[in-house]
Amino acid sequence: MEKVVKLASENGILIFSKSSCCLCYAVQILFQELGAHPCIYEIDQDPEGKEIEKALMRMGCNGPVPAVFIGGKLIGSTNEVMSLHLSASLNPLLKPYLQAANLC
Template sequence: MEKVMRLATEKGVVIFTKSSCCMCYAVNILFRELGVFPVVHEIDKDPEGKEMEKAITKLGCNAPVPAVFIGGKLVGSTNEVMSLHLSGSLTPLIRPFRL
């Protein structure tokens, strides 16, 4: 869990993904279209990926990927991010991290 939390705070928006996950790709594109270029960690390419996946789940993410952190805080997975976006609540969260 320590590694996940350390990586989650390295930039304003951090996404933990898997390289073959289409929802991870969609969430990443959403942030890019909103003017945020997140740090993306593909946990399936990390030797500690299985432990990272378990840690993300223990933190409360309903799906291990994509796991989105904004300002070092877990926002959630695809459903939570899309709900925030559709309600207009995502833009204020990411405003400080936009280019």
């Protein structure tokens, strides 16, 4: 869990993802269309990926991926992100991070 917390605190917008996950891709595209440049962390390319998945579930993520963090805070998975977007609550969370590219 330390690795997850560290990565989340170091990146304004962080999406834990799997390269083969279509929901992860959809969330990434949404953020890009909103002008955000999230750091994408592909857990299926990390030897500790299974441990990261378990940590994300312990932190309260409904499914292990996508797991979206904004400003170091767990926002949630696809359902939570889409709900925030549809209620016009996502943009205010992203606003502080829209200017600078978020490279990890």
